[in-house]
Amino acid sequence: MKCNLISSRIRKKRSIRIGVGISIFVLIIVFYIHYGLNSNLDPYETILHYRHNQTGQNLTRILCLIFTSANTLLTRARAVHETWASRCDKYYFICEIIPKNLTHNEIQLIKSMPIASINNTLPGYNHLTLKSRLSFHFAYEHHQNDFDWFVKADDDTYLIVENLKLFLSKQNKSEPITFGYNFKPYVPNGYHSGGASYVLSREALRRFYLANNDSKSQCQEDGGGEDIEIAKCLRSVGVLAGKSIDQHKRERFHPLDLNDHFFGNFPDWLGEYAENQPLSGFDCCSEDTISFHYVSADEQYKMDRIRYGARSLIA
Ligand SMILES: *[C@@H]1O[C@H](CO)[C@@H](O)[C@H](O)[C@H]1NC(C)=O
Ligand SMILES: *[C@@H]1O[C@H](CO)[C@@H](O)[C@H](O)[C@H]1NC(C)=O
Ligand SMILES: *[C@@H]1O[C@H](CO)[C@@H](O)[C@H](O)[C@H]1NC(C)=O
Numbered sequence: 131m132k133c134n135l136i137s138s139r140i141r142k143k144r145s146i147r148i149g150v151g152i153s154i155f156v157l158i159i160v161f162y163i164h165y166g167l168n169s170n171l172d173p174y175e176t177i178l179h180y181r182h183n184q185t186g187q188n189l190t191r192i193l194c195l196i197f198t199s200a201n202t203l204l205t206r207a208r209a210v211h212e213t214w215a216s217r218c219d220k221y222y223f224i225c226e227i228i229p230k231n232l233t234h235n236e237i238q239l240i241k242s243m244p245i246a247s248i249n250n251t252l253p254g255y256n257h258l259t260l261k262s263r264l265s266f267h268f269a270y271e272h273h274q275n276d277f278d279w280f281v282k283a284d285d286d287t288y289l290i291v292e293n294l295k296l297f298l299s300k301q302n303k304s305e306p307i308t309f310g311y312n313f314k315p316y317v318p319n320g321y322h323s324g325g326a327s328y329v330l331s332r333e334a335l336r337r338f339y340l341a342n343n344d345s346k347s348q349c350q351e352d353g354g355g356e357d358i359e360i361a362k363c364l365r366s367v368g369v370l371a372g373k374s375i376d377q378h379k380r381e382r383f384h385p386l387d388l389n390d391h392f393f394g395n396f397p398d399w400l401g402e403y404a405e406n407q408p409l410s411g412f413d414c415c416s417e418d419t420i421s422f423h424y425v426s427a428d429e430q431y432k433m434d435r436i437r438y439g440a441r442s443l444i445a
């Protein structure tokens with residue numbers, strides 16, 4: 131009887147000791163993973179630092195058309211001007227109204243920013259289709275033979291231009307094709323998220339221009355969703371949406387910001403619209419990632435500093 135009691139007490143003590151040991155072990159693992167993720171594998175540091183063999187990126191020439199507005203010209207567009215835009219072979223801001231009563235310094239700043247002289251655009255979200263159409267017409271009329279690819283971006287898009295050029299250098303600019311983040315619905319063969327930026331080949335731009343110049347055109351002049359309407363017009367003249375995911379099924383163009391893609395903060399609509407299942411963690415983003423969206427002016431500078439160091443800043 132006594133003997134049994136003692137041995138069961140010892141057994142209890144031993145199992146407590148084992149339990150404590152396992153708990154400490156688990157705590158160490160959890161701490162290690164947590165610490166490791168936060169220090170060594172910061173998503174910004176890691177994703178923005180991938181640098182692959184960039185041979186070939188200079189074989190292709192791109193024109194960047196960057197949409198901005200009177201309200202964000204001096205903040206977001208300025209940040210784009212002072213970070214990634216100058217890595218395009220040429221770029222224009224598309225802004226329908228230049229703000230009035232500016233200070234001397236603001237006037238000097240705006241004079242240094244290349245703003246396309248496009249008439250007849252109208253401000254506001256409801257007129258983005260018109261803005262896109264006139265911007266692509268401007269690009270065609272002034273630069274159709276100067277560039278291979280024509281990029282439409284917003285002033286809250288962050289573009290890693292050399293990765294875009296690297297990707298495009300492997301594509302055929304004479305094909306009627308576009309690239310961007312692929313959405314499935316609304317348009318046959320899908321369309322590209324406007325905020326993630328998208329790219330028209332020279333042939334796609336030519337067909338877009340001719341389609342709009344045709345009196346029998348099916349292309350909508352204005353209204354609707356810009357990215358949807360532009361894609362419908364392109365489809366009507368045989369321009370296809372290309373694929374831009376990499377060999378690991380990781381996206382190159384991104385319709386959200388880096389944090390939301392990395393931590394998987396996906397709104398419900400994204401899962402329904404996306405052609406490819408959105409992935410989180412380091413599968414969120416190709417090592418040749420091209421773009422992120424919803425990037426504030428401060429974030430533009432931060433991302434540029436992380437990738438290129440402080441010397442890249444003009445300001
Ligand atoms: C980079 O890629 C090119 C062509 O794809 C190849 O010729 C070259 O050797 C590569 N360079 C390095 C350093 O891997
Ligand atoms: C591409 O061109 C830029 C500017 O001319 C140059 O600084 C860079 O080294 C070139 N990159 C490659 C991979 O040839
Ligand atoms: C410009 O004018 C508006 C109203 O007309 C005013 O609210 C704003 O402070 C002015 N901006 C500058 C920089 O003077």
Ligand SMILES: *[C@@H]1O[C@H](CO)[C@@H](O)[C@H](O)[C@H]1NC(C)=O
Nearest residue numbers: 246247248249250267268271
């Ligand atoms: C836009 O309008 C201005 C002045 O009204 C004119 O000088 C300019 O030529 C026009 N530009 C285009 C592209 O029509």
Ligand SMILES: *[C@@H]1O[C@H](CO)[C@@H](O)[C@H](O)[C@H]1NC(C)=O
Nearest residue numbers: 300301302303304305306333
């Ligand atoms: C590029 O596309 C054009 C038009 O489809 C085709 O004629 C040409 O052969 C293609 N070039 C290459 C290198 O595939």
Ligand SMILES: *[C@@H]1O[C@H](CO)[C@@H](O)[C@H](O)[C@H]1NC(C)=O
Nearest residue numbers: 339340341342343344345346
């Ligand atoms: C645009 O349409 C007009 C009228 O139909 C025509 O005269 C002109 O040649 C067309 N422009 C181009 C570039 O096809």
